[in-house]
Amino acid sequence: MFGKNSRPIFDTNIFTSYRKHLEKKDFHRMSFSIVVLYELIARPIPQPQFDEFDEWRENYKDLDRLIVPTYDDIWTSAQAVRKLRLAQQKLHKGITPPMENATKFQNDAVIARSAFANNCFLVTANTKDFDELRKFMRFDYCSAQDY
Numbered sequence: 001m002f003g004k005n006s007r008p009i010f011d012t013n014i015f016t017s018y019r020k021h022l023e024k025k026d027f028h029r030m031s032f033s034i035v036v037l038y039e040l041i042a043r044p045i046p047q048p049q050f051d052e053f054d055e056w057r058e059n060y061k062d063l064d065r066l067i068v069p070t071y072d073d074i075w076t077s078a079q080a081v082r083k084l085r086l087a088q089q090k091l092h093k094g095i096t097p098p099m100e101n102a103t104k105f106q107n108d109a110v111i112a113r114s115a116f117a118n119n120c121f122l123v124t125a126n127t128k129d130f131d132e133l134r135k136f137m138r139f140d141y142c143s144a145q146d147y
Contacts, residue, residue, distance in 0.1 A: 006140070007031045009067060009115045011108070011124035012039040014144055018125070031120050032060040033067045035111045039104075069114040077109035080137035087135075105129055112139040123147045 008030045014022075015036070034057075041053050060066040069077075089095065108129055115122050121140035124130060130141050 007065070007120045008123045008147065009033050009111065009120045010036065011111065011122055011126065012036045013125040014123055015040055018144060027056075031065040031067050031115075031118065032056060033111045033114060035069065035107050035114070039107060067114050067118050067120065069110050070117065073110060073114040073117055076137060077106070077113045080113070080133055081106055081109050083136040084132055109133055109137065112141065113137060115139060115141075 008026075009032065010022075010026075010030060037053060037057055041050055045053075057066065108126075112122050112130060112133060116139035121142065122130070123142055123144055125144040127141070127143050130139075133139075134141075
């Protein structure tokens with residue numbers, strides 16, 4: 001499916017929905033996005049869960065598999081979201097439709113772009129938004145079910 005050296009990066013929704021089903025081997029072969037980590041800890045989570053995420057951060061940093069977006073990742077993502085919003089505006093006769101969870105959508109673009117730039121592919125339970133983003137930006141992804 002993806003290059004043999006390509007590593008998966010799990011989207012935030014994988015951890016919130018499927019975390020109990022992930023196996024140790026999944027964690028050993030993946031990279032981890034700092035943006036996903038941000039989304040996981042920027043919530044009122046209990047201290048033991050925060051400590052676990054902090055341990056993940058340290059481990060992936062030590063393995064050099066903690067993916068931190070670059071300037072180019074942020075810029076490319078912003079351009080893609082802008083183009084998507086302009087296309088939506090055109091479809092709605094000049095009116096930009098409201099976007100539920102706009103920040104989450106912008107984060108998804110950064111996660112996808114930085115994954116691609118680091119020879120990774122995204123695994124997500126939310127392919128709908130990524131299908132839309134893919135029209136305006138290159139990245140690889142698959143659904144959680146297909147993974």
